[in-house]
Every structure is written in structure tokens, then in C-alpha cells.
Amino acid sequence: MKKQATFYHAGCPVCVAAEQQVAEAIDSARFNVEIVHLGESKSRIGEAESVGVTSVPALVIGGRPFHINFGAAIADLK
Amino acid sequence: MKKQATFYHAGCPVCVAAEQQVAEAIDSARFNVEIVHLGESKSRIGEAESVGVTSVPALVIGGRPFHINFGAAIADLK
Numbered sequence: 494m495k496k497q498a499t500f501y502h503a504g505c506p507v508c509v510a511a512e513q514q515v516a517e518a519i520d521s522a523r524f525n526v527e528i529v530h531l532g533e534s535k536s537r538i539g540e541a542e543s544v545g546v547t548s549v550p551a552l553v554i555g556g557r558p559f560h561i562n563f564g565a566a567i568a569d570l571k
Numbered sequence: 572m573k574k575q576a577t578f579y580h581a582g583c584p585v586c587v588a589a590e591q592q593v594a595e596a597i598d599s600a601r602f603n604v605e606i607v608h609l610g611e612s613k614s615r616i617g618e619a620e621s622v623g624v625t626s627v628p629a630l631v632i633g634g635r636p637f638h639i640n641f642g643a644a645i646a647d648l649k
Binding site: 498510511514515518519520521522523524552554555557558559560561562 | 576588589592593596597598599600601602630632633635636637638639640
């Protein structure tokens with residue numbers, strides 16, 4: 494069964510670079526990779542915050558948040 | 572031909588979590604993943620700095636640095 498990997502972003506240049514390099518590198522044979530644009534899907538901000546995401550871009554794997562460089566704070570997306 | 576992905580760390584708890592979740596998730600069919608402990612391999616600090624790594628854990632893909640959360644500053648490893 495595949496594990497879940499969720500990549501949260503907001504369309505910023507830092508986010509795009511992380512998506513193209515890091516999220517794209519994840520093994521799709523082992524992970525379901527979901528890309529979520531929090532600027533467009535504001536209803537999912539709470540879900541991201543609940544696992545500890547404080548800024549984007551961020552990758553959540555195994556329920557843990559991994560912030561990748563810094564594009565924007567979650568608070569600024571609300 | 573496989574692309575290179577280099578994961579720099581220093582053995583810190585934040586580094587270990589990132590290695591086990593993010594570095595481990597990279598598709599080994601498409602990437603050569605190298606794990607470098609900069610505390611033990613201080614001779615490679617210069618190489619990491621040259622591509623823009625300023626803290627660990629960090630993943631370098633396509634020659635670009637992606638800092639993952641924050642474990643330690645490169646300056647503190649020297």
C-alpha cells in the first residue's frame with residue numbers, strides 16, 4: 494500500500510522550484526504524491542496547520558511536516 | 572542516466588527525521604541519492620556551501636539547495 498506525501502505550496506517561485514525538484518523526485522511507486530495549492534484551496538489550510546505546517550513550500554510525509562526553504566508563511570495565505 | 576541528489580546532514584534529530592522521511596522517499600530508479608554527514612566529512616563543507624547550502628538538513632537536486640526544516644547552521648559545523 495502506498496504511503497501519502499502531500500506537497501503544500503502557494504504558487505510562489507520558491508514553491509515552484511521545490512515542486513519541480515523535490516516533490517517530482519519522490520518515488521511514485523511507493524508514494525501517492527498530492528500537490529495542494531493553499532492559495533487556491535484555502536479550505537485545506539487547517540489540515541496543513543494541524544500537522545504542523547507553518548510555511549510553504551512544505552512536504553508532509555508520514556504525518557510529519559518538512560518545510561523546504563521559505564516561500565510564504567501560512568498566516569499570510571489566510 | 573540518473574540524476575544526482577545529495578542529502579547533507581549532521582546527525583541531528585531534525586536531520587535524521589528528514590533523512591528517514593524525505594531522502595528515503597526519493598525515487599532511486601531516477602536518482603543517485605548520496606548521504607553526506609558534514610560533521611564527519613568536514614572536507615565536503617566547501618562543496619555544500621558552493622551550491623548555496625547554509626544549514627542542514629539540506630537536499631541538493633539539480634544543483635539547487637533545498638533546506639529542510641532547520642537542524643544546524645553550516646557555520647556551526649566547522
